[in-house]
Amino acid sequence: MSRNEAYAERLFRLIQAETISTFNQTDRTKFYRFHGLLREMFPHLFAVCTFEDFDGSFLMRWQGRGNGEPIMLMNHHDVVEASGEWKYPPFSGAIAEGKVWGRGTLDTKGGLWAMLQAADELAADGFVPERDVYFESACTEECDGSGADIISKALAERGIRFYMVLDEGGMILEEPIGGAKGRYAMVGVGEKGCADLKFIARSSGGHASTPGKDTPLVRLGKFMAEVEKGRLFKSEISPTVEKTFSCVAETMSGGLKFVLANSKLFEPVLKKVMPSVSAAGNAMLKTTVAFTMASGSEGTNVLPQEAWVIGNMRFSPHQGGKSSIEEIAQLAKKFDIETVVLDPGMDSSVTDYRGEPFRLIEKAVGECFENVRTAPWIMTGATDCRYMSRVCDSCVRFAPFLMTDEQVESIHGINENIDVSALAPAVDFYKYIIREA
Numbered sequence: 001m002s003r004n005e006a007y008a009e010r011l012f013r014l015i016q017a018e019t020i021s022t023f024n025q026t027d028r029t030k031f032y033r034f035h036g037l038l039r040e041m042f043p044h045l046f047a048v049c050t051f052e053d054f055d056g057s058f059l060m061r062w063q064g065r066g067n068g069e070p071i072m073l074m075n076h077h078d079v080v081e082a083s084g085e086w087k088y089p090p091f092s093g094a095i096a097e098g099k100v101w102g103r104g105t106l107d108t109k110g111g112l113w114a115m116l117q118a119a120d121e122l123a124a125d126g127f128v129p130e131r132d133v134y135f136e137s138a139c140t141e142e143c144d145g146s147g148a149d150i151i152s153k154a155l156a157e158r159g160i161r162f163y164m165v166l167d168e169g170g171m172i173l174e175e176p177i178g179g180a181k182g183r184y185a186m187v188g189v190g191e192k193g194c195a196d197l198k199f200i201a202r203s204s205g206g207h208a209s210t211p212g213k214d215t216p217l218v219r220l221g222k223f224m225a226e227v228e229k230g231r232l233f234k235s236e237i238s239p240t241v242e243k244t245f246s247c248v249a250e251t252m253s254g255g256l257k258f259v260l261a262n263s264k265l266f267e268p269v270l271k272k273v274m275p276s277v278s279a280a281g282n283a284m285l286k287t288t289v290a291f292t293m294a295s296g297s298e299g300t301n302v303l304p305q306e307a308w309v310i311g312n313m314r315f316s317p318h319q320g321g322k323s324s325i326e327e328i329a330q331l332a333k334k335f336d337i338e339t340v341v342l343d344p345g346m347d348s349s350v351t352d353y354r355g356e357p358f359r360l361i362e363k364a365v366g367e368c369f370e371n372v373r374t375a376p377w378i379m380t381g382a383t384d385c386r387y388m389s390r391v392c393d394s395c396v397r398f399a400p401f402l403m404t405d406e407q408v409e410s411i412h413g414i415n416e417n418i419d420v421s422a423l424a425p426a427v428d429f430y431k432y433i434i435r436e437a
Contacts, residue, residue, distance in 0.1 A: 007423040008100050010041060010117065012093030014077075014109045015102035021078035023143045028056035031139040034077055042116045044123040049135070054154070056139040057147030062119065063132055069163035070132035071437045072392070073119075073430065074148075075112035075399075076141035076168070076384060079104040084414040098420050105418040107411045108168045111399045112137055114423065118430035129434055131163065141384045148384035155391045162392035164357035166433065167385035169397020172365075172372055174404070177281070179256055180248035183372045185365045188397030189240055189358060190350035191379040191386055192283070192314040193321045196342040199223065199332050205297075205305035214336075216307035217296050223335040224291050224309065232327060233287035235271045236318045237263050240376050241284050243353055247375035283380045287315040287324040310342075314380055317350050348386040349393060350378070357394035364432040368400065368425045400429035 001009075017034050035058060039046050049060040064070070080103070082090035088101040095101075104110070115135065122129075138147030169188035176184045201216035214222075226232075237245075242263050249260040259266045275282045282288075289311045297304035315324040321344055329339040351358060353376035362374040385395045401422045410416040 003424050004420045007117065007427065008095050008420045011100050011105070011110060011113045011418075011423065012095055012102070013037065013041065014113050015093035015100065015104055016091055018091045019078050019104070019109075019139065020081050021140055021143045022081075025143070028139065031056035031077070034139075038116065042120040045116060045120040048123050054147055054150050057151060058137055059151050059154075060135040061132060062123075062129060062135070064129040066130050068131040069161055070134055071433070072134040072136055072162050072165040072388065073115045073433070074136045074165065074167040074384060074388070075108040075115060076138045076147075077104075077109060077112055078139045078142050079107065079109070080142045080412050082414075087415050090414075090416070095420065099417040100420060100423075101415065101417045103416055105416050106399070106401065106403065106407060107416070108141075108399065110401065110418050110423075111168055111426070114400070114426035115430045118427045119434060121427070122431060122434060127435070129437070131437060133434055133437075134162075136384075138384055145382075145384060145387065148387040152387040152390045160391060162388070163394065164360070164437065165385060165388040165392045165395045166361070167383050167388070167395070167397050168399050169379055169383055169385065170377060171399045171408070172369065172402040173408070174402075176375075177248045177278075179252045179254070181251045183369075183402065184248065185361075185369070185372050185374045185398065185400075186377050187353075187358065187361055187374055188379040188383075188385075189353050189376045190317050190395075191348055191382060191397065192287075192316055193345040193347050193386070194343075194382040195313040195315060195321055195325060195345035197289075197311045197313055197325065197328070198308055198340040198342055199311060200306060200308045200338045200340060201336065202306050202338075203303065206303045208301040208303055211303060216304050219335045219337060220294075220307055220309050223332055223337055226331060226335075227289055227291075227311075227328065230275050230282070230286075232331060233316070233324060234319050235286040236316070237267050237270065237285060238318050238350075238378070240350055240353060240378055244284070244375050244377045247373060250373065280380065283314065284378055285316070287313065287319050288380075289313045289328065313345070314382075315345065315347075317347070317378065320347050321345050346386060346389075348389040349395065351376075351394045351396055355394060357396060360433065360436060361396055361398060363436070364429050365400070367432055368429045369402070400426045 082103040088094035140147040170186035245260040245263040293310035
């Protein structure tokens, strides 16, 4: 049995343990069973680590030889629900077609397994890290994020600062932007904040047979249409985005190569055309709002006295949450709409891609993967890593797996899977980080 095949046999055990998390979940039994499985599978690591439980989330510490700032490796062990028709049952951990199938293989039991496997093998060989190594895994990442929130506050109260925190996030992709030929390790050095806002329009109501002008739903519609025009928030090519564009431009050809290689020079043009070229590219440049829920009257012939929509805001690091919320609230006011902040989210720092922690990731990629370039980027999705900004200035978001576009789309979808051939390089990546940090 090859190393990758042996690793697949281990990963499938974690996938078989169903750990779906939901909002307002109080029974943590299945998460504690999962902790027991980890103890069984990684005995050498648990023998050298302390273990703290935080209501189903956990924090482990492997004491090092020196006194330098510690590092933290993170991956959550909860998963989202797995509805729909799967090729292989979502909690079977089936090993077939050169892949391990199931919910969590990519998001993020695969990463959790790889980092613990790497540490367990090192511990079995008698290795002791130079600096303390912490392992954090929450059971609430897919719902309210409370686990990482509580753990980060506890660490802050203890006065602990980290040299580097490494969580899930970017991955190795083939042609991450159209025209960028080759493989790129897209390393998240920051993420957009996530806020939930409720926009409420009111009136005296009435019968639908005699509607007046600018009823609540009409005002909300006009407001949403104005937001969708994309002129509301500050668009900016930050130094990090500029570096992202210049990195991917290296393997391009034609006019786009020149434009992206000189993105600051062409900033006015890119700001104008990006919304129509790429939704993902546009999201890197500015705050965005997606309207996700709505309510009006309960009768088809009744004008609502109150109607509302929910907007999920992803605010850019350069504008921040407070300014972004204030800006959209001012626009809502013009349509006589009240803004209620359901969740303000939180701003997180952006790690310097020129700093040592990012360079460590870059070196690890170079050692463990062939012909892979490394590029920094700002993530548009949210991770538990944002909470660790309280205790670290260098939070990096990267999962050391080569993924196809189809595999990326399977995250939170159906038929989530990971290539068996991707397992050994991921373990080697985490070993490099632990040894060389």
